[in-house]
Amino acid sequence: MQALRRSMLFMPGNSPRMLQDAAILGADSIILDLEDAVSLTEKDSARILVREAIKTIDYSAVEVVVRVNPLDTEFGAPDIEVIARVRPNTLLIPKANEEEIRLVDKTLTKIEAEEGFPSGGIKIIALIETALGLENVYNVIKASPRTVGVLLGGEDLTADLGIERTKEGEEIFYARNKVATVCRALKVDAIDTPFTDTNDHEGLKKDTARGKGLGLTGKAAINPRQIETIHSVFAPTQNELKWALRILEAMEEAEKEGQGVFSLDGKMIDAPVINRARRIVDQGVRLGLISGEGGAK
Amino acid sequence: MKITKVAKAGTLESNDILIMVSPKDQGIIELDLESIVMQQFGEVIKQVILHKVQEMGVEGVSIKAQDRGALDCTIAARVETALNRAI
Amino acid sequence: MKNLLGREIPDYIDGYGQVKPFQGSFSNCGVKTRSAVKLTSVLPNDQKVLSSLDDLFDKLKITDGMTLSFHHHLRNGDYVLNMVMEKLAARGLKGLTVAASSIFPIHAPLVKHMETGVVTGLITNYLSGPVAEAVSRGRLPKPVIMQTHGGRARAIESGNLKIDVAFLAAPTADTYGNINGVYGKSACGSLGYAVADAEYANITVAITDHLVPYPANPIEISQVYVDYVVKIDSIGDPQGIVSGTTKITKDPVALIIAKRAAQLIKASGLVREGMSFQTGAGGTSLAVAAELKKIMQDEEVVGSFASGGITGYLVEMLEEGLFRSLLDVQCFDLKAVESYRDNLSHQFMSASMYGNPHTKGAVVNNLDIMILGATEIDLDFNVNVTTGSSGVIMGGSGGHSDTAAGSKLAIVVTNLMKARLPIIRDKVLTITTPGESIDAVVTERGIAVNPRRLDLLEQLSRTQLPLMTIEELKQLAEKITGIPKPIETLEEIVAVIEYRDGTVIDVVRKVKM
Numbered sequence: 001m002q003a004l005r006r007s008m009l010f011m012p013g014n015s016p017r018m019l020q021d022a023a024i025l026g027a028d029s030i031i032l033d034l035e036d037a038v039s040l041t042e043k044d045s046a047r048i049l050v051r052e053a054i055k056t057i058d059y060s061a062v063e064v065v066v067r068v069n070p071l072d073t074e075f076g077a078p079d080i081e082v083i084a085r086v087r088p089n090t091l092l093i094p095k096a097n098e099e100e101i102r103l104v105d106k107t108l109t110k111i112e113a114e115e116g117f118p119s120g121g122i123k124i125i126a127l128i129e130t131a132l133g134l135e136n137v138y139n140v141i142k143a144s145p146r147t148v149g150v151l152l153g154g155e156d157l158t159a160d161l162g163i164e165r166t167k168e169g170e171e172i173f174y175a176r177n178k179v180a181t182v183c184r185a186l187k188v189d190a191i192d193t194p195f196t197d198t199n200d201h202e203g204l205k206k207d208t209a210r211g212k213g214l215g216l217t218g219k220a221a222i223n224p225r226q227i228e229t230i231h232s233v234f235a236p237t238q239n240e241l242k243w244a245l246r247i248l249e250a251m252e253e254a255e256k257e258g259q260g261v262f263s264l265d266g267k268m269i270d271a272p273v274i275n276r277a278r279r280i281v282d283q284g285v286r287l288g289l290i291s292g293e294g295g296a297k
Numbered sequence: 298m299k300i301t302k303v304a305k306a307g308t309l310e311s312n313d314i315l316i317m318v319s320p321k322d323q324g325i326i327e328l329d330l331e332s333i334v335m336q337q338f339g340e341v342i343k344q345v346i347l348h349k350v351q352e353m354g355v356e357g358v359s360i361k362a363q364d365r366g367a368l369d370c371t372i373a374a375r376v377e378t379a380l381n382r383a384i
Numbered sequence: 385m386k387n388l389l390g391r392e393i394p395d396y397i398d399g400y401g402q403v404k405p406f407q408g409s410f411s412n413c414g415v416k417t418r419s420a421v422k423l424t425s426v427l428p429n430d431q432k433v434l435s436s437l438d439d440l441f442d443k444l445k446i447t448d449g450m451t452l453s454f455h456h457h458l459r460n461g462d463y464v465l466n467m468v469m470e471k472l473a474a475r476g477l478k479g480l481t482v483a484a485s486s487i488f489p490i491h492a493p494l495v496k497h498m499e500t501g502v503v504t505g506l507i508t509n510y511l512s513g514p515v516a517e518a519v520s521r522g523r524l525p526k527p528v529i530m531q532t533h534g535g536r537a538r539a540i541e542s543g544n545l546k547i548d549v550a551f552l553a554a555p556t557a558d559t560y561g562n563i564n565g566v567y568g569k570s571a572c573g574s575l576g577y578a579v580a581d582a583e584y585a586n587i588t589v590a591i592t593d594h595l596v597p598y599p600a601n602p603i604e605i606s607q608v609y610v611d612y613v614v615k616i617d618s619i620g621d622p623q624g625i626v627s628g629t630t631k632i633t634k635d636p637v638a639l640i641i642a643k644r645a646a647q648l649i650k651a652s653g654l655v656r657e658g659m660s661f662q663t664g665a666g667g668t669s670l671a672v673a674a675e676l677k678k679i680m681q682d683e684e685v686v687g688s689f690a691s692g693g694i695t696g697y698l699v700e701m702l703e704e705g706l707f708r709s710l711l712d713v714q715c716f717d718l719k720a721v722e723s724y725r726d727n728l729s730h731q732f733m734s735a736s737m738y739g740n741p742h743t744k745g746a747v748v749n750n751l752d753i754m755i756l757g758a759t760e761i762d763l764d765f766n767v768n769v770t771t772g773s774s775g776v777i778m779g780g781s782g783g784h785s786d787t788a789a790g791s792k793l794a795i796v797v798t799n800l801m802k803a804r805l806p807i808i809r810d811k812v813l814t815i816t817t818p819g820e821s822i823d824a825v826v827t828e829r830g831i832a833v834n835p836r837r838l839d840l841l842e843q844l845s846r847t848q849l850p851l852m853t854i855e856e857l858k859q860l861a862e863k864i865t866g867i868p869k870p871i872e873t874l875e876e877i878v879a880v881i882e883y884r885d886g887t888v889i890d891v892v893r894k895v896k897m
Contacts, residue, residue: 334803341866367804
């Protein structure tokens with residue numbers, strides 16, 4: 001079963017204390033950050049610390065993602081070279097464009113062969129935070145079969161666009177739409193940009209719901225206190241679960257009776273609706289809201 | 298591997314360790330450890346540090362370590378960083 | 385001899401006397417007596433006010449070997465204990481015993497008096513700072529007696545602890561000895577820990593920096609117990625007495641622990657109309673109150689009382705209607721002091737009413753839920769809050785054992801590891817509170833329920849809470865930290881840990897250093 005990525009929590013890569021506790025903070029994924037959270041003079045230190053942490057700390061309960069430095073800096077290549085060898089689940093590639101993703105893919109394939117890891121095992125999430133990256137996001141994802149998702153970086157993107165970043169987020173409406181649509185088309189996760197006011201839980205809730213409403217499937221967090229709110233927005237509601245279970249039951253009935261098309265409450269149920277119901281039930285099962293056999297707990 | 302200059306790595310924050318290394322004559326390895334968990338883990342910490350020094354093939358070094366309750370993986374990482382910086 | 389918890393304790397300890405071993409939380413109960421008090425009648429024209437400590441000690445004949453008592457409501461801002469001891473040292477007194485309900489870093493000058501033989505005995509419920517260090521190094525000829533808040537009141541009332549002179553720091557006093565803690569520049573609110581001292585000491589002296597005309601309403605401690613009133617410039621430093629505000633922690637790990645603890649409380653079925661609750665003022669403990677508040681609001685439940693040391697956060701809960709009342713032995717911040725002064729639903733309780741096991745019922749007996757801390761906890765759920773990681777004394781029971789024994793659900797909330805030290809050990813270095821009164825341990829990585837509480841285990845197994853055995857929890861921590869080398873101690877006993885009923889639950893031995 002594929003890992004859920006409702007929340008992806010950024011953790012500074014040079015803080016032993018944070019690395020120690022990262023797995024128990026409730027996030028689906030943790031992003032051990034070698035980029036923005038680490039000063040230029042500590043890049044070497046953080047790289048080694050994160051490598052040792054992944055080697056020894058039990059992160060089995062979460063997806064371990066490492067944000068390496070951009071490949072056009074002196075730190076990017078050594079980050080991948082060192083980190084890939086301890087086999088994180090995923091690398092988060094900043095300022096992603098097509099060529100870079102291709103290059104990362106090639107490097108990972110080489111390292112996996114050298115280390116005897118299964119080929120293609122280490123996944124990629126592309127951090128889309130430039131206008132070019134956004135417009136080319138379809139090709140960025142297609143650049144490597146390792147790509148399992150896109151993370152939208154609202155701060156850098158708006159800076160690149162030369163526009164103001166606001167709490168309401170009108171300015172990233174298009175970016176969210178674009179990322180959500182392309183990700184859905186290519187069946188990868190679409191992760192929303194973090195909400196930066198860590199004390200405003202109502203604001204976070206609204207912002208998360210806005211992203212979910214546009215089709216984003218998860219959200220990055222910059223503080224552990226944001227996780228619960230994010231999960232509450234992304235969790236299917238009891239009504240959604242009930243609806244989805246009824247659809248699937250009706251479908252089974254219809255199949256038994258050999259009907260291709262069927263209706264429920266007078267409405268025609270077609271493939272997209274069935275797919276949506278499946279996704280909701282699947283998520284409900286993974287969150288323990290319903291049992292695997294169906295039926296609310 | 299030859300240590301040619303003074304270097305440090307790590308911090309004095311909780312769960313971290315601050316390592317300072319400086320050159321010494323060939324064959325001399327000096328270690329001065331201070332730790333808030335000296336009684337419980339002093340020996341283990343020394344072993345982790347010396348093991349890393351050996352693993353990296355360092356032949357003469359003086360190490361001053363101030364530990365704030367770091368785990369072994371943190372200690373190894375900080376020693377490695379400090380030694381790399383001191384080459 | 386071994387006590388019930390398997391601790392090796394001599395039958396007789398020099399400087400302490402015959403040992404009554406701990407036999408179980410409620411084994412030493414039944415018919416008890418209170419001690420009679422000797423007093424000198426005060427006649428109509430007698431005056432109680434004196435203008436200095438020198439005048440007092442000219443009048444009051446303190447002799448070598450006496451026991452002097454102090455309360456700790458001024459906490460780390462207290463000037464009174466140091467001033468009194470300084471005067472007595474200057475007068476050449478020796479062999480005194482200090483019975484202070486708690487000792488803080490501000491009491492560092494006591495170390496000097498211990499070294500010069502002015503003070504040879506110490507009886508307290510909580511010991512921190514330089515005095516704790518000095519005691520642990522064996523600087524006191526007699527072992528310190530460490531009691532609980534309820535146990536101290538019991539010892540005084542039963543006559544086990546005989547006080548020759550009680551010195552009561554009084555934020556407000558009148559000329560005839562009525563005292564309150566709610567007015568004056570050193571206001572500290574409730575004076576719950578001073579009551580037994582005032583009532584049972586041979587001589588009771590109020591020391592105040594705010595002398596008011598008679599009567600000093602509201603009267604917390606009555607004139608009928610007070611022999612003298614001494615007016616001085618300042619009894620304490622307001623900065624050290626109460627903090628401005630008490631804030632809930634933002635530490636993510638502490639918040640996870642708090643949330644789990646609140647979920648456990650909910651699953652236990654104790655969130656119900658009329659529920660009662662107590663928690664400490666520490667970061668994680670207070671966060672539990674915040675999480676519990678959300679649950680109480682969701683379930684539309686109104687509690688009967690919250691008790692103990694009171695913080696502004698509990699005052700807010702009272703004002704928001706989550707509890708009908710507060711029972712207050714000590715105020716932790718200004719907001720609590722103001723509420724205690726102005727709100728009739730915020731009531732006083734003495735240390736005896738709070739936790740004395742030998743009364744006709746202490747408040748702790750009515751407590752549903754108690755949130756506790758721990759420095760160490762062992763596989764039998766025994767808790768240490770007395771000695772720190774190096775074996776040095778750095779705390780004490782306070783109300784820990786009293787509330788654990790009385791409450792229906794006593795939960796220890798703690799990080800599984802502090803710095804590199806795992807909190808769960810095979811055996812704790814010092815037993816402060818017996819495992820039989822601890823029901824569950826909640827950490828960020830898992831919850832362990834005391835196997836004595838099969839009912840609770842059954843309730844929790846229906847939830848998604850991460851239940852483990854305490855052994856599993858210990859192994860989980862040691863996998864991360866490694867196994868710590870045990871602290872080595874010498875034979876010499878530096879402290880005797882009395883359980884609330886006066887039996888000896890453990891001793892602290894001198895550490896090698």
